[in-house]
Amino acid sequence: MRRSSIVALALALLPALAAAQHDHGAPRLGTVSFPNSGVRAAQTPFLRGVALLHSFEYEDAAAAFREAERADPGLAIAYWLESLTYSPILWREDDPDAGRRAVARLAPTPAARLAKAGTARERAYGAAVEAFLADTTPAARVVAFADSMRAVAERYPDDLEASAFASIGAMMAQQAGGLPPARRREETERATRFAERVFAASPNHPGAAHYLIHVADMDQSYAPRALPAARAYDKIAPDATHALHMPSHVYLSLGMWDDLVASNERAWASSRAWVRARGRTGADLSFHALTWLQYGYLEQGRWRAARALLDTTRAVLAGADLAGAAHVDARYAPGALAFLYAAETGRWDDVAIDGPTTAPTGPSTAAGREAGFLAASRYAHAVAGAMRGDTTAVIAVARTLGGVPDSATWTTRSPLAMLNALTLDALAARGRGDSALALARLRAAAAFEDRVPVIGPPSYVSAHELLGGALLASNDPRGAAVEYERSLAHQPNRSLALLGLARARAASGDRAGAADAYRKLLANWVRADADLPALAEVRAGARD
Structure with missing residues (x-):
């Protein structure tokens, strides 16, 4: 074990290091406090690596940890944290072999590496990471890491870094742990609790703000509560690209x-x-x-x-x-x-x-992420064909994506998969002139759309809005208005939904309701192109 005097030195250096980074133009990445057993020369790069890791700047974080390792080749915690940079689970990427190679530079086996831990606390972190690097399934690895980090955070309640890593561990388990719904809700609650603990104690901590924003991804109802974190994050870490982007997750939800x-x-x-x-x-x-x-x-x-x-x-x-x-x-x-x-x-x-890619072109470490892009690419190709009057592509891609299964098995597929399958079938039916089937499929698709998490720009056309347009065209403006309202309940303040709602209300004789929708849309369009097709209509409608 490292000498206690070295630990005390590291603790004493933390405020000075933060000031030195600010004074000398070092990256502005927020405030982290991670007392450790490393030598003085390892502290600045190590702390920079921790801050970068919390902001998902993985490549730069790995480089910072390697710099700390060169300054102190025996600083085990640096190797363990470096290994985490190779598996951005929330991005559906995972390269455990790279992580294992990183820790192998410290020692060849988990037992040998754990023996090199400078303190009992660092050993507890190391055990959690070793569980994540175990030779087992990805789901088992993320659950083991989440459980282990929760235990570390509970054992060291004053260690904000333990709580921060427990929060991200819970998110990893919630997303990739293959857990039943009740357990996923528990992990969401844990992620929230740990991140809120850190944000309350250290409002300039990059991980706290970042992870609260991700909580809003997992539970959209949390978005209003995450707004203070969103407002803060880009100011906490203005030199981290991802920190500049992440607040928009909350902004989109609202x-x-x-x-x-x-x-x-x-x-x-x-x-x-x-x-x-x-x-x-x-x-x-x-x-x-x-x-x-x-x-x-x-x-x-x-x-x-x-x-x-x-x-x-x-x-x-x-x-x-x-x-x-x-x-x-x-x-x-x-x-x-x-x-x-x-x-x-x-x-x-x-x-x-x-056109759709016929097979994933990326390596296995990004297979999960590429699979999502591939499905979206095929779907986009089919929808584009349908909108141009070519239903051949719709039918072909619908089959590739599994088609519309028997209704008894609808619950076995994800809400997004069912939304896409039913929407494509509706577009194919519309192309054949079967309006009744098209409406039925869109109604079913809209029910699944309500269950699709809003965590980014839509990769699909809204079934609610397609259905609203179809109902409006078939002289059912009140039914159309209901669908546009449901779209706005799911994805607040969407301009297309507001435009459809205004038109539906106007067609049903609800002039006041139409004017309200037009005014909300006009607020979105303050900077709109002067020749935007519906702009004159919206301005006129907002005045009524």
Whole structure:
């Protein structure tokens, strides 16, 4: 075990290190306090690594931990935390072999590594990470890590880092642990409790604010309570690209489009600066932030700006190597952005939506993430075909995605899978002229849409809004209004839903209700393109 004097030195250095980082222009990443047994030279890079890890800046975090390891080759906790950077579970990526290689540089076996822990507390952290690196299923690994970190946090209630890692561990188990619904709710509650504990005690802690925002992803009803964390996070860690983007998760849940756009404009600029500073290609840019930015522009009625991002994407990716786990988002970005633009504007003939990829092209470490993009790509291709009058693609892709199963087995598939399958079947029925079946399928799809978590720009066309449009066209404006209201209950303040609702209310004779919807939409469209097709209608309707 390291000498207690070294531990005391590390503790004494923490405030000085924070001040030194600020004074010398070091990255602004928030405040973390992780007393450890390392030598003085290891402290600054180690603490920087912890802060970066909490902000999901995995590559930079790994580099910081390796710097700490070079300064103190026996600092076991640095190796353990480095290993976590290779498995961003919430991003559906996992490379446990890379993590195992990292800790193998410390010692060849878990027992040998745990023997090198500088303190009992560090050994407890190490045991949790070793459980995560065990040779078993991903689900078993994340549950073991969550359970172990919860025990560490309960054993050391004053250790805010233990609570922070217990929070993210609970999120990992909730998402990837294969748990029954009741246990998933328990993990959500634990994630919330631990993150709130840290945020209350240390409002400048990057993980606390970050993880409270993720709680709102898991439970949308928490979004209003997460708003203070969202407001704080980009100020806590303004030099972490992901921290600039993350507040927009809460803004999207609450329909705060101006804030969402500002958040992702900063994140996209930060991403481009990061790429330039490291001499990387456009494939390393944050297309996640860019997709959110485009959605915000569309909700603001800034169609030209949203369309321009398609050109930007193709320009920055020209000639770039898109292979590898790190570039999954880049591979699918052009098609995803084109679909989002067409779905929100109705201009299906204005953009080329890339055809579906026939098989995942990424390595196994990103297989989960790529599978989601692949399904979305196939769905987008089919919807685009249907909107252009080609139902052949709809039928083919619907079969690829499993089609519409017997109603008795609907509960065995995810709400998103059922939403997509039923919507495609509705579009195919509409293409055949079978309006009754199309309406029935859309009603069923809309029920599943209500159960799809709102954690990002929609990768699907809203069944509520399709159904609302169909009902309005068939002279049922009151029924249409109900569907648009349900869409807004699920995804607050959506511009398309507000426009449909205003028109439905106007058609049913509800002038006051129509004017209210038009005014809300006009507030979204303060910066809208001057030639936006419905802008004159909305302005006139808002005056009634």
